[in-house]
Amino acid sequence: MVDSHELLEVMEKNSRISIKDLAVMLDENEEGIADQLAQLEREKIIFGYHTMINWDKARVDRVTALIEVRVTPQRGEGFDTIAQNIYRFEEVSAVYLMSGAFDLTVIVEGRTMKEVALFVAQRLAPIDQVLSTSTHFVLKRYKDHGVILEDRESDERMIVSP
Amino acid sequence: MRDFIRRSVKEMPPSGIRRFFNLASEMKNVLSLGVGEPDFPTPWNIREEAIYNLQQGRTVYTANAGLLSLRRELSHYVQRKYELAYDPATQILITVGGSEAIDLALRAMVENGDEVLIPEPSFVSYKPCAQMAGGVAVPVPLRAENDFKLTVEDLEPYLTDRTKILVFPFPGNPTGATMHRKDMEEICELVRERDLFVISDEIYAELTFDGRHESIAAMPGMYERTLVINGFSKAFSMTGWRLGYACGPAWLVEQMTKIHQFAIMCAPTTSQYAAIEALRNGDKAVEEMRNEYNRRRRLVVQMLRDIGLPCGDPSGAFYVFPDISGTGLSSEDFCQQLLMQKKVAVVPGDAFGACGAGHVRISYAYSTERLKEALGRMGEFVREVSANRP
Numbered sequence: 396m397v398d399s400h401e402l403l404e405v406m407e408k409n410s411r412i413s414i415k416d417l418a419v420m421l422d423e424n425e426e427g428i429a430d431q432l433a434q435l436e437r438e439k440i441i442f443g444y445h446t447m448i449n450w451d452k453a454r455v456d457r458v459t460a461l462i463e464v465r466v467t468p469q470r471g472e473g474f475d476t477i478a479q480n481i482y483r484f485e486e487v488s489a490v491y492l493m494s495g496a497f498d499l500t501v502i503v504e505g506r507t508m509k510e511v512a513l514f515v516a517q518r519l520a521p522i523d524q525v526l527s528t529s530t531h532f533v534l535k536r537y538k539d540h541g542v543i544l545e546d547r548e549s550d551e552r553m554i555v556s557p
Numbered sequence: 558m559r560d561f562i563r564r565s566v567k568e569m570p571p572s573g574i575r576r577f578f579n580l581a582s583e584m585k586n587v588l589s590l591g592v593g594e595p596d597f598p599t600p601w602n603i604r605e606e607a608i609y610n611l612q613q614g615r616t617v618y619t620a621n622a623g624l625l626s627l628r629r630e631l632s633h634y635v636q637r638k639y640e641l642a643y644d645p646a647t648q649i650l651i652t653v654g655g656s657e658a659i660d661l662a663l664r665a666m667v668e669n670g671d672e673v674l675i676p677e678p679s680f681v682s683y684k685p686c687a688q689m690a691g692g693v694a695v696p697v698p699l700r701a702e703n704d705f706k707l708t709v710e711d712l713e714p715y716l717t718d719r720t721k722i723l724v725f726p727f728p729g730n731p732t733g734a735t736m737h738r739k740d741m742e743e744i745c746e747l748v749r750e751r752d753l754f755v756i757s758d759e760i761y762a763e764l765t766f767d768g769r770h771e772s773i774a775a776m777p778g779m780y781e782r783t784l785v786i787n788g789f790s791k792a793f794s795m796t797g798w799r800l801g802y803a804c805g806p807a808w809l810v811e812q813m814t815k816i817h818q819f820a821i822m823c824a825p826t827t828s829q830y831a832a833i834e835a836l837r838n839g840d841k842a843v844e845e846m847r848n849e850y851n852r853r854r855r856l857v858v859q860m861l862r863d864i865g866l867p868c869g870d871p872s873g874a875f876y877v878f879p880d881i882s883g884t885g886l887s888s889e890d891f892c893q894q895l896l897m898q899k900k901v902a903v904v905p906g907d908a909f910g911a912c913g914a915g916h917v918r919i920s921y922a923y924s925t926e927r928l929k930e931a932l933g934r935m936g937e938f939v940r941e942v943s944a945n946r947p
Contacts, residue, residue: 404848420856421855553592554582554902555582555589555591555592555902555904556578556592557572557681557682557730557908
């Protein structure tokens with residue numbers, strides 16, 4: 396078994412790395428790595444594999460909004476049920492319970508600002524426990540998932556040096 | 558006009574890397590595995606600290622030995638990392654890279670005709686610096702079968718009455734060799750017996766993959782006869798900042814500081830402020846880089862084995878030093894043909910000393926994609942060379 400922290404760190408940066416390379420780089424045999432990955436998937440420690448896409452560059456109309464939501468927690472349930480009622484909408488890509496001035500951050504994606512605004516007005520805001528919403532649209536992504544989208548730093552090193 | 562150049566300088570050959578560099582830099586789209594510096598940019602917190610200090614107008618000379626606050630921070634750092642205790646006021650000197658410290662140490666100690674033992678293959682500066690100081694550079698060949706570790710048997714044939722200094726370059730460039738306590742015991746005994754002094758170049762200390770780096774200065778009876786040289790280039794990815802340091806006995810640091818004072822004045826001020834940040838808040842970045850290098854190291858070693866080039870078990874720095882003699886080519890021919898035919902640049906082993914012949918240095922300070930592509934091409938090259946042999 397390799398250190399699962401290191402395995403996860405490597406996978407987080409590059410989920411397409413082959414089992415063979417992982418085995419070499421982490422000094423373990425391939426079966427061992429495959430078993431360990433399967434175990435991490437079963438335990439939902441690894442809960443999906445995604446591709447990071449720069450939609451702007453793909454010229455696909457897509458807007459993202461970060462919505463601050465204040466809600467009334469329910470007796471015995473806390474925030475979980477209300478969060479569930481929100482994250483089940485297909486338009487919602489992420490929901491986080493927050494500390495501070497509001498309760499939930501809801502990330503919503505849609506084709507246009509109008510579409511997202513209508514979702515908030517017609518679906519999100521009317522939910523009983525929702526006290527208020529505040530919608531912020533993303534205008535430009537500079538860095539996502541630890542990756543700088545337009546990294547201008549290039550390899551300036553000489554070809555050969557001692 | 559007279560010939561104004563000193564004979565000893567004129568006779569000094571340029572670095573073996575230089576010739577190859579000229580060749581490679583004329584070609585386009587070369588995939589290089591030839592550099593001796595990290596590929597990670599300097600961590601942003603360190604760069605940001607430098608910018609802040611520039612904005613504050615901290616752009617004047619520092620004390621000759623370097624900012625006292627930096628020397629204090631270094632004193633803590635070498636204590637917690639390598640169990641070495643140095644007084645910031647008298648035993649630490651901040652230099653322009655580890656290279657300046659090597660030069661200063663040799664100039665401060667070597668008299669005409671003194672012999673300096675230099676294990677090879679190793680970094681290109683030791684020999685010319687020893688010679689410029691008026692000394693005699695005595696190469697001590699390291700052996701691949703020992704994973705290029707230094708042994709007493711390697712040293713013994715080269716000891717004479719004039720032997721004064723042992724350069725101790727581990728983890729090693731270009732071999733990746735490391736030395737641990739058990740490897741150093743007998744050597745320390747010999748050094749004490751023959752009353753030698755050790756210049757320990759530990760610039761790659763933080764890139765040790767087979768346990769913790771152990772400094773020869775921490776070995777019994779060695780503290781008073783060892784100068785530890787280190788710097789920020791490799792550990793913190795700060796090559797261009799030109800900042801190194803030397804720690805050792807006060808009697809030596811005092812004399813080195815004199816030369817430094819007249820030749821250099823002080824190390825770059827902005828770099829010194831940035832270095833304080835590196836020491837205080839750099840550990841996490843260093844660890845991440847070390848782990849990444851270690852994964853690449855395993856990948857490169859495996860790929861070289863698959864190609865059929867023996868490369869031992871390099872356990873430090875970011876180099877692998879495979880034996881290419883099985884191809885029937887010299888190091889020079891191997892590198893030149895690999896460059897011409899596959900556009901991959903690696904460095905001939907004999908650039909690091911005559912005994913490096915038959916090897917090449919591969920740096921893994923590159924992304925895994927680059928390493929795989931370049932080593933894939935090298936594999937093709939080796940197969941083609943073997944197929945064409947009579």
